[in-house]
Amino acid sequence: MLRLTEIKLPLNHDENALTAAIIAKLKLKPEQLHSYTVFKRGFDARKKTDIQLIYTLDIEVDNEAALLHTFAKDQHVKPSPDTSYKFVAQAPASLTERPIVIGLGPCGLFAGLILAQMGFKPIILERGKEVRERTKDTFGFWRGKELNPESNVQYGEGGAGTFSDGKLYSQVKDPKHYGRKVMSEFVAAGAPDEIMYVSKPHIGTFKLVAMVEKMRATIIELGGEIRFSSRVDELHIDDGQLTGLTLASGERLNSRHVVLAVGHSARDTFQMLYDKGVYVEAKPFSIGFRIEHEQSMIDECRFGPNAGNPILGAADYKLVHHCSNGRSVYSFCMCPGGTVVAAASEPGGVVTNGMSQYSRHERNANSAIVVGIDPERDYPGHPLAGIALQRKLEQQAFKLGGENYFAPAQLIGDFLAGKPSTELGDVKPSYTPNITLTDLTQLLPEFAVTAMREAIPAFDQQIKGFAKADGLLTGVETRTSSPICIKRGADYQSINVKGLYPAGEGAGYAGGILSAGIDGIKVAEAVALAMLG
Structure with missing residues (x-):
């Protein structure tokens, strides 16, 4: 079996296009191609008006050895690897200990x-x-x-x-x-x-x-x-x-x-x-907030006129910004068409996370926007000091939310402007049981607030509308790793x-x-x- 990579076709190609592409790539006669399976399918959406599907295929053809010789210098034509799983051991019947x-x-x-x-x-x-x-x-x-x-x-x-x-x-x-x-x-x-x-x-x-x-x-x-x-x-x-x-x-x-x-x-x-x-x-982890936008905005920014195509589904994103204060801010656990969820495991603490169903049909997109922290710089000393930092932030979020497991939240525009939020905009919160509008800068260390205020407008350069004033931040995200x-x-x-x-x-x-x-x-x-x- 042969593995073909980087087979590119238009987003809405017809069902015969893959067969034609294989035959053209390998210069085959139609009867020489016995079968193929799709090993991987991705897409390239850099040109929103011309989104390409990218296939990796496993194919069965006549005389595979000859084809491999012909395409010996082509990195996109190789033997298919054996991806089947093989057990390394089998327990004897006499074994009495149980793991x-x-x-x-x-x-x-x-x-x-x-x-x-x-x-x-x-x-x-x-x-x-x-x-x-x-x-x-x-x-x-x-x-x-x-x-x-x-x-x-x-x-x-x-x-x-x-x-x-x-x-x-x-x-x-x-x-x-x-x-x-x-x-x-x-x-x-x-x-x-x-x-x-x-x-x-x-x-x-x-x-x-x-x-x-x-x-x-x-x-x-x-x-x-x-x-x-x-x-x-x-x-x-x-x-x-x-x-x-x-x-x-x-x-x-x-x-x-x-x-x-x-x-x-x-x-x-x-x-x-x-x-x-x-x-x-101790090891590094990250802290920050959940950020919510309307999913339709993310789809439009990522896919343009192809937004809503069922092959593409709800759009996601992956963002990172290296800040002038030496910190890095990045998106984490992006949930297209999902909800922000209460993820506390200890009484008296508020923790946020993100969740989606298979359909990804909810109104909002959300992800964590977090700042990386390092034990040597930010919580030196005891190996378990990171746990103490997580717990401190979660307890502060509990108090700021009203001590009833409501999550503290703030509009993006107010967070950037340095003022508490008092009313919601177009983006409606998905977190349950509820949120409390407040000033989230009270939650994170100053270096993290500074970094996030720099990063969010920078992310807006990649996804127009990311820094929109009525987008919503909900805190606190502490369980990234x-x-x-x-x-x-x-x-x-x-x-x-x-x-x-x-x-x-x-x-x-x-x-x-x-x-x-x-x-x-x-x-x-x-x-x-x-x-x-």
Whole structure:
């Protein structure tokens, strides 16, 4: 099979255009082309009036060797790589020890799934509830009910990614094509087939809920065990070797192979790890606000007369500005046609995040606009100092919002002009339970406010209307990534606790659903090989 790349066609090409393009590119006779599949489809929208679709194709033709020889100097004609997943091990029937996975977000889900598929019968511990009960708690909080600290946007089956845009793309290097394994398992669990080939696939919350349930059922069918409402309160370490753990219920589980996939918000777990002597160090993260505009404006700016084309869908953006004060401001977790959501996991704190459904049909576009901060410069000292900074900002946002989980908000024009907001403009807030208009400059450090006031007008040069006066800022965004890194070695084990496998976003090794799933696969393989010696 041959791989063709950079096949460009007009946005609205007819169904025969791809066949014609392949035949023309390879100088074939029609009967020499047996079949083709679309491996990837993206688009180039730099010219709004002439948007091009860009295809990567796998094709079957007569005499592939001869064609490869003919096009030996053409980087766009190569043999198709083998992207199929191959298990590294299979557990023997005599194996009695069971690995434990802590956390059932994307990383823990795939670590558990791969271990189950290899016959290791993992025990998976999730401090939150199963996904449908968790969804009831989360939506209840958004409607003004009480926050459940153990069942919310951050904690529960599916992890924080369940209440997000469901983005399935990443910039991590993936030479072994683990990303294809993640995608194929999602499709098997009910995701749309298109996630296998569109350049920026996404799923959305409602589809993710059903998919997570099906993947859970698969793990159980393969001999795995999943326990909800099972928070880990203590690790047992004997002379540098992990030997087991104790749950909040008091039950002890013994295992010398434990995957730690707790997500970026498990602050009490991070404290426990530090207290037990597990090596932890501070890492950079970012802070800022959610920014909302009308999605129609973003579509028009990005796609011009092609706005609304179903192939293009709702437009997104990715922005970065390097400020004169040495800081960088960038967009993060952009949610086209989505909503700003309440993502608190601790009483007395307000946290924002973004979410979209698969359709991306909501009125507003939103993204985080955040400022990068560095531990050495901004919160030196204790490895967990970043957590203290996050908590401080979230508690300030709670007070500024009215101490009722309303989020403090401000119009963009007022933020830039340095005055509190008193009434809304055209952009209506999507955050629930509600917002409180105020002055957001009270929330962030001065360097962050200065940087954002410089960056937003700069972003307006790329997306006209980005700095429009009645766009809306909502605070505070603090959970962009984990504020710590739990260091691991080449064997994926903690550098000072053998048998502990820090994994995923919470440990500092992923950033999003796809990269977390990939890391879960890598760690599962390391556990399997270690258990077999």
